[in-house]
Amino acid sequence: EAQVTQNPRYLITVTGKKLTVTCSQNMNHEYMSWYRQDPGLGLRQIYYSMNVEVTDKGDVPEGYKVSRKEKRNFPLILESPSPNQTSLYFCASSLSIGGEETQYFGPGTRLLVL
Amino acid sequence: AQSVTQLGSHVSVSEGALVLLRCNYSSSVPPYLFWYVQYPNQGLQLLLKYTTGATLVKGINGFEAEFKKSETSFHLTKPSAHMSDAAEYFCAVRDNTGGFKTIFGAGTRLFVKA
Numbered sequence A: 001e002a003q004v005t006q007n008p009r010y011l012i013t014v015t016g017k018k019l020t021v022t023c024s025q026n027m028n029h030e031y032m033s034w035y036r037q038d039p040g041l042g043l044r045q046i047y048y049s050m051n052v053e054v055t056d057k058g059d060v061p062e063g064y065k066v067s068r069k070e071k072r073n074f075p076l077i078l079e080s081p082s083p084n085q086t087s088l089y090f091c092a093s094s095l096s097i098g099g100e101e102t103q104y105f106g107p108g109t110r111l112l113v114l
Numbered sequence B: 001a002q003s004v005t006q007l008g009s010h011v012s013v014s015e016g017a018l019v020l021l022r023c024n025y026s027s028s029v030p031p032y033l034f035w036y037v038q039y040p041n042q043g044l045q046l047l048l049k050y051t052t053g054a055t056l057v058k059g060i061n062g063f064e065a066e067f068k069k070s071e072t073s074f075h076l077t078k079p080s081a082h083m084s085d086a087a088e089y090f091c092a093v094r095d096n097t098g099g100f101k102t103i104f105g106a107g108t109r110l111f112v113k114a
Helices: none
Strands: A004-007 A010-013 A019-025 A031-038 A042-051 A054-057 A076-078 A087-097 A100-105 A109-113 B003-007 B010-014 B019-026 B031-038 B044-050 B056-058 B064-068 B073-078 B087-095 B102-104 B108-113
Touching (some): A019 A087, A019 A109, A042 B087, A042 B102, A100 B044, B003 B087, B010 B019, B031 B064, B044 B056, B044 B073, B073 B087
Parallel strands (some): A010 A109, B010 B108
Antiparallel strands (some): A019 A076, A042 A054, B003 B019, B019 B073, B031 B087, B056 B064, B087 B108
């Protein structure tokens, strides 16, 4: 079954304690992205990757890091989380062929930073 | 810079009535345009995507959207609403120059009355 998995699904942490949210896809997609969703703001792209070792900033990259060492994995790293990073996070993967695009989103990770 | 404005954070329609969700965009280069749906407590699902060519794009679940360059709009419609269409809908824009940076609107929550 084609899917994007995220772990953990729920996380409560404290300010400054480094954390990593994992994202994995089993479809051999080249494109992967991280988004955060906040009420009234919709989704905002944090980082994206167009292939292994190729990453770029989205709209709100401050306070986040990513890496793409393997095609299937795209972890999101918060080196020193702050309360304003409390949010719902989604990972997504995409395949684009001739203008047609297939996208899959993960189930989301709800993060609370105290 | 790109931006997306979704007119109306909440839209309510009766079952069987026309659904019209409005989206206006701003982009300095020809855009790719998207509509996504998010059902309660779920991830996002791609409804449809405009790239180039035909300005009327058909998507899943009976939805379609029309790209109007002169109005910088990409409104989403469905002729007859079903109860199962109740969800949040997001419009998004990406430039078509090869990058993957994507800007989302704030979302429109659709309510369907029986």
